[in-house]
Amino acid sequence: MKAFGLVLAVFFGGLLIYGSFEFPLWGDPAAPASTHVSPYYIENALKDTSVPNIVTAVLADYRGYDTMFETIVIFTAGIACILLLRTYKTVEPDIRLYRHIPTGITLRIEKGGKFPADSRYFERLDSAWVPYDLIAKTTCRLVIPFIQIFALYVIAHGHYSPGGGFQGGVIMGASLVLFAIAFDLRSAIRRMGERVIMLLATLGVGIYAGVGILCMLLEKNYLDYSALATFLPFDPVSARSHGILMVEIGVGIVVMAVMILLYFILASAGKYDEGL
Amino acid sequence: MAVGVLEILVSRINYWVYIALMMIGLYGIIIKNNIMKKIIALSILQTAVILFFVSIGAKRDATIPIIDHTNASAHTAISATHFINPLPHVLMLTAIVVAVATLGVALSMIIKIYREYNTLEEDEILPQLREDK
Numbered sequence: 044m045k046a047f048g049l050v051l052a053v054f055f056g057g058l059l060i061y062g063s064f065e066f067p068l069w070g071d072p073a074a075p076a077s078t079h080v081s082p083y084y085i086e087n088a089l090k091d092t093s094v095p096n097i098v099t100a101v102l103a104d105y106r107g108y109d110t111m112f113e114t115i116v117i118f119t120a121g122i123a124c125i126l127l128l129r130t131y132k133t134v135e136p137d138i139r140l141y142r143h144i145p146t147g148i149t150l151r152i153e154k155g156g157k158f159p160a161d162s163r164y165f166e167r168l169d170s171a172w173v174p175y176d177l178i179a180k181t182t183c184r185l186v187i188p189f190i191q192i193f194a195l196y197v198i199a200h201g202h203y204s205p206g207g208g209f210q211g212g213v214i215m216g217a218s219l220v221l222f223a224i225a226f227d228l229r230s231a232i233r234r235m236g237e238r239v240i241m242l243l244a245t246l247g248v249g250i251y252a253g254v255g256i257l258c259m260l261l262e263k264n265y266l267d268y269s270a271l272a273t274f275l276p277f278d279p280v281s282a283r284s285h286g287i288l289m290v291e292i293g294v295g296i297v298v299m300a301v302m303i304l305l306y307f308i309l310a311s312a313g314k315y316d317e318g319l
Numbered sequence: 320m321a322v323g324v325l326e327i328l329v330s331r332i333n334y335w336v337y338i339a340l341m342m343i344g345l346y347g348i349i350i351k352n353n354i355m356k357k358i359i360a361l362s363i364l365q366t367a368v369i370l371f372f373v374s375i376g377a378k379r380d381a382t383i384p385i386i387d388h389t390n391a392s393a394h395t396a397i398s399a400t401h402f403i404n405p406l407p408h409v410l411m412l413t414a415i416v417v418a419v420a421t422l423g424v425a426l427s428m429i430i431k432i433y434r435e436y437n438t439l440e441e442d443e444i445l446p447q448l449r450e451d452k
Contacts, residue, residue, distance in 0.1 A: 048349035056342040063334040064327075070379035072400050077378060081406050082399035089386050089397065097384035097405040098412065106409060113413040120420035127427045204385065209416045298416055305423035312430055 092283040094202045102207060103287040103294075107266040110290070111251050114297050118248050121241075121301035128313030140168035147175055169227055169317040176225070183225035190218040198295045202284060208291035212298025219299075220306045228310055228318050235303060237315060244300035250293030254286060266290075333374050340367035354432065354439045358425050365418055369411050376407035384408070 067074035088100040102110050137154040144164050149172065152158055159165040198211030223231035255266040263270035268286025269279035277285065311318035340363060347360025384405035386397060429439065436444045 045350050048346050051349060052342040052346040055345065056338050059338045059341070060331075060335060063331045063338065066331065066334055068330055069333050069374070070377045070381075072378050072381070074375070076375045076407065077399070077404045081404040084405055085384065085399040085402045086397050088405075089388060095386040095388040097386065097402065098408050101405050101409045102412065110413060113417055116417050117420040120417075120424050123424045124427045127424070127431055205383070207412070209412055213416060213419075301420055301423075305420065309423065309426055309430070313427075 091280065092287065093280045094284045094287060096202055096204065096206075098205070099201050099207050099287060099291070103290045104266075104268065104283060107255075107290070110294065111255070111266070114248060114251055114294050117301050118244055118297055121244055121304045124305055124308050125241075128308050129315065130313045133314070133316065136170045138170070140170065140172055141165045142168055142175070167229060169229065173227065179225045183221055187218050187222055190221070191215060194218065194295075194299075198291055199288070201291055202288065208294030209298055211291075212295035213302055215295065215299040216302025216306075219303050223306065223310070224319065228307065229316065232307060232315065237304075237307075240300045240304045240307075244297050244304070247293045247295070247297030247300065250296065251290050254289050254293070258286075334371070337367045337371040337374070340364075340370070352441050354429055354441065358422070358429070361425075362418070362422065365414075369414060369418075372407040372411050372414075376404040378403045 067076075071077075084097055084101050084105060088097040089095060092100045092104050094100040094104075139152050139158060141150040141152065141159055142148070142165065143150060144166060149168065150159075150165070194211045194214035196211075197206035197214060198208055201207035201211070219231060219235060222234075254268070254271075258267050258270040259265050261270035261273050266286075268283040270282075271277075271286050272279040272282035275282050275285060307315060344360045344362075344364025344367060347363065348357055351357050351360060378400070381401055381403045384402045386402070432444065433439055436447050438444060
């Protein structure tokens with residue numbers, strides 16, 4: 044098997060290397076990839092959409108359908124994860140751990156004991172006890188707001204600098220994953236429950252598809268943002284850039300929600316209560 | 320002669336790096352027994368494709384595809400030779416995020432398989448599958 048795999052890999056590698064001699068050289072301006080549709084994008088993006096970042100213009104306007112279905116792929120991946128792993132039967136362990144917040148003492152309550160439910164002074168701990176880590180928690184407390192502001196900047200400034208909905212959404216999701224790692228999954232889920240995450244993911248896809256339908260209602264093609272000029276105080280070209288911003292916000296929300304969802308589901312192996 | 324061979328070697332070296340990465344991924348997918356390692360190999364293959372696409376977009380003496388709109392360039396013509404090809408970047412931008420999402424699905428399938436068969440080794444799963452039939 045090993046020899047077979049090696050032979051196959053070497054054979055296909057050899058074929059590809061043989062084929063690579065027909066490929067354009069590194070950085071060749073006359074390469075086929077740079078001669079057909081891309082000069083049109085480069086020369087007309089600013090004129091058509093008033094977005095200086097050509098990547099954003101192509102992503103959300105010229106190739107708007109592609110991006111919409113990529114977003115739906117991400118959304119579907121999140122749903123697939125839930126359908127595969129999520130278990131709704133909660134098996135509570137006999138022994139629960141609580142931390143008394145003011146003193147930091149850990150309480151171990153055996154079966155039949157009274158749980159300090161819903162008290163402000165107690166927090167439930169995972170069944171695998173983890174020590175209280177002041178340094179990690181304080182650092183995250185300081186860093187997370189700045190990560191989130193940076194994520195919002197990346198989304199909002201995607202027209203003028205490298206950035207956009209996908210990147211900003213991932214950074215935003217990473218900030219909550221960082222929170223879940225530094226504290227524990229339980230407190231992260233308290234802040235962002237399953238219901239909220241799924242609502243956000245649906246909302247994001249809805250924003251993207253809704254902007255398209257809005258354009259249709261305004262008698263233009265689906266995702267033709269120039270239709271938005273009829274009720275926005277802009278000319279059709281700047282209306283396109285605002286349509287792109289709306290769509291990017293939708294993408295950012297979906298990506299953020301699905302990244303958080305994937306981490307929560309995988310870390311708790313579908314139980315959605317504790318883990319890592 | 321030697322200089323000519325070296326020139327050919329250097330001129331296509333970027334493609335060869337991606338081909339090498341891709342073949343490492345393919346080899347891993349074929350021979351690895353552990354499903355987790357197969358998924359790592361798949362990700363390596365995917366990285367090779369992403370690198371290949373991004374390298375296609377490169378253009379000599381060109382800058383990133385963001386137009387300096389403050390420079391009154393609305394009136395001067397924008398030449399396509401001054402900006403790298405934005406299209407591969409657009410395609411890979413979405414591909415990377417979709418890759419992460421599909422990796423999540425793959426990992427949840429792995430967790431499911433582990434729960435069902437208590438192992439991730441293919442040669443241990445297959446006999447159990449045959450028994451189930």
